[in-house]
Amino acid sequence: MTARTLHIDFVSDVACPWCAVGLAALERALEAMRVSHGDALEVALQFQPFELNPALGRDGEDAAEHLKAKYGMDDAQLDAARDALRERGAAVGFEFGERRRVWNTFDAHRLLHHAGGVGAQAQRRLKHALLRAYHRDGRNPGAPEVLLDAAAQAGLDLDAARAVIEGDACADEVRAAEQAWLQAGIRAVPSVVVDRRHLLQGAQPPEVYARALLDLAGLGAPR
Numbered sequence: 001m002t003a004r005t006l007h008i009d010f011v012s013d014v015a016c017p018w019c020a021v022g023l024a025a026l027e028r029a030l031e032a033m034r035v036s037h038g039d040a041l042e043v044a045l046q047f048q049p050f051e052l053n054p055a056l057g058r059d060g061e062d063a064a065e066h067l068k069a070k071y072g073m074d075d076a077q078l079d080a081a082r083d084a085l086r087e088r089g090a091a092v093g094f095e096f097g098e099r100r101r102v103w104n105t106f107d108a109h110r111l112l113h114h115a116g117g118v119g120a121q122a123q124r125r126l127k128h129a130l131l132r133a134y135h136r137d138g139r140n141p142g143a144p145e146v147l148l149d150a151a152a153q154a155g156l157d158l159d160a161a162r163a164v165i166e167g168d169a170c171a172d173e174v175r176a177a178e179q180a181w182l183q184a185g186i187r188a189v190p191s192v193v194v195d196r197r198h199l200l201q202g203a204q205p206p207e208v209y210a211r212a213l214l215d216l217a218g219l220g221a222p223r
Contacts, residue, residue: 003042004217011048011181011191014105014141017085017096020131022190022203024092029209041217046116047127048181049109049174050189053102058142060103067102092206097136108141110170113177115156126154 010026012019030043053066068078086096108130115123129150133139139146144165151161164170186193192200192209194216200209214220 003039004219005042005044006213006217007044007046007195008213009046009048009193009196011050011186011193012189013050013052014108014127014130014134015052015102016050016189017089017099017135018203019190020094020096020135021085021088021092022192023127023131024089024094025204025206026192026209028092028206029213032206032210033214037214037219041214041219043213045120045124047112047123048193049112049178050181050186050191051105051109051178052189053104054106056102056104058104060101060140063099063102088203094131095136097138099135099138101138101140103134103140103142105141106171106174107144107147107165109174109178110168111147111151111161111164113170113174114161114164115151115154118156122154122156126150126156129153 008026010023012023030045033041033043064075064078067073067081068075073081082096089096112123112126112130115126130141130147133146133150134141141147141150147165148158148162151158151165181191184193186199188201190203192204194200194213198216200212204212
């Protein structure tokens with residue numbers, strides 16, 4: 001039997017905490033599907049750029065003040081939202097630390113685009129390294145030293161990565177991709193787009209992702 005291949009575009013921003021939760025949940029779902037259906041299903045996962053704060057300066061902003069102003073929260077509401085986020089993260093194995101500032105992520109997206117040209121697994125490793133750097137360790141995902149450290153963790157050629165970080169490579173490609181996804185109707189992340197036709201919106205639990213993906217693959221519920 002020929003394996004069914006699902007092409008998944010994970011549209012997200014490094015600065016988005018729910019994207020970290022959603023990716024961890026999606027990967028748990030993919031692993032469960034691999035165990036239950038084996039060679040009947042193949043998945044091609046690619047990361048696509050989206051910027052929550054494209055106008056943010058390189059120095060960033062205080063995270064608490066930024067979030068309260070953006071979403072109309074008070075201190076108690078922000079604390080409750082962060083507690084819920086940590087709980088959801090823990091449920092899928094992602095650890096959140098203290099994030100004191102929010103930063104511009106355009107350079108992170110440029111490096112991710114470069115990594116995608118190296119290979120799907122390199123891009124995936126880089127995505128994880130950047131998510132950990134910001135959401136677990138509170139580091140600036142747009143800082144050259146953080147990007148280079150993430151590139152090393154991902155196994156990228158460091159000279160090539162440094163050239164991307166220090167120049168403007170991949171800028172046009174990232175902007176074009178961002179506009180394409182906006183024109184396709186993506187306004188919130190994470191967005192999981194399957195075969196460029198089907199949208200799974202938001203950070204879903206692993207079982208929701210698995211059920212939806214198996215249905216789209218025509219394989220039904222996990223065995």
